[in-house]
Amino acid sequence: MEEKSVNKTNSNGYTFMFAVIMVVVVAAVLAFAATSLQPTQQENIRKEKMQNILSTVGIATDRDGAKELYDQYIVEEVAIREDGSVDESVDAFKVDLAKELKKPVNEQVFPLYVAEVEGSRYYIVPLRGNGLWNAIFGYISLKDDVNTIKGATFDHLGETPGLGAEITKEWFRKKFEDEKIFDENGNLVGVSVVKGNIDVSDKDDNKVDAISGATITGDGVSDMISERLKRYLPYFEQQKDIKVAIK
Template sequence: MEEKAVNKTNSNSYTFIFAIVMVIVVGVVLAFAATSLQPMQYENARQEKMQNILATVGVQTDRAGAEALFNEYIKEQIVLNNEGQEKEGVNAFDVDLAKEIKRTPEEQNFPLYIAEVEGETYYIIPLRGAGLWNAIFGYISLQEDVNTIKGAVFDHLGETPGLGAEITQEWFRQRFTDEKIFNDNGELIGVSVVKGNTSTSKDDNKVDAISGATITGDGVSDMISERLKHYLPYFKSKTEVNVANN
């Protein structure tokens, strides 16, 4: 009897059934874990988003304190259409740029955050574009003149470590501080990431690139100018800044 039992457990059918049972058990455990962790993951992503928005205006915080400071410094959250008009019934924080950029400009929602820090007003614009391997994204804030950059935050989904992935580093982000997005004629130029740019001027619409990351740098340049142009109608109607028709 013992020999038959041993033979039975060594049979192909036993192995097959055991494998199926284990797959089902593991699948159920993973599904339960994913479902249980989903609210926590959502909350972490939400807090990180607040952190990044605040970082563009110089407000640093950990995740735990992000929401309180976000509510303190972000005075308005609005959504614009492509003509710069405010849209009703759309929550700026819930707009998913990954989905929006697949639509035509006429169909897109353009979220805008208006912050007030130490008596100064800043306009914070979400960014999304294409890097070398996958999407790049972030936020950029403009001072009240809607021309001077206060700060920027960048991130990515798959850029090369040590090269394109360096766009997340503070030293790269600081290069954008005080840069202008319009030229002397009032035309929207954005900020170009240019290899070998050693100029210290903040009026040349250029910053130095990351060595070996030309395509990612070009993606950052294109992302900034492409996203900002959709906000021109709003800035023209709401501010006293005289910008050209781009």
């Protein structure tokens, strides 16, 4: 009788059944953990977004302090339509640019965040475009003339380490500070990432020096800045307190 019991536990059927049970148990545990952690993960994503928005206007914070400072400095969240009108029915903070960019332009919503820091007003625009391998994205803030860049932050999903991935580094982001997005004729041209002898002191040339070996990623940054900012022109043109002459 004991020999039959041993043979039964050593059989292929028993092994297979044990494996199935273990897979089911592990899957159930993982599913429970994923469901339990989802609210925390979503909250961390929200706070990280707040951190990135604040960083473009010079407000540094850790994740824990992000919400308090965001509520302190971000005075307005606006969801804009193609014609420059504000859509009050849309929560600007919840707009997913990855999904919006798949829609026709006339159906898209363009989020805008307005910050007030030490008496100065800034307009923060979310960015999203294409790099070499995958999406690139970030935020860019404009001073109250809606022409001069206060700061920018960039990120990516799959750019090459040491090359395109360098767009996340502070030394690259700082190149955009005080650059102009309008040319001398009042046309919105953004800021181009270009190779060559760039005069870093010239903040009116609408150019910053490219990352060596990352031409396609740099072009992606240039394209997404100009494409995204142009979507906000109708809104800015309707604001009476804008100082810059917009053509």
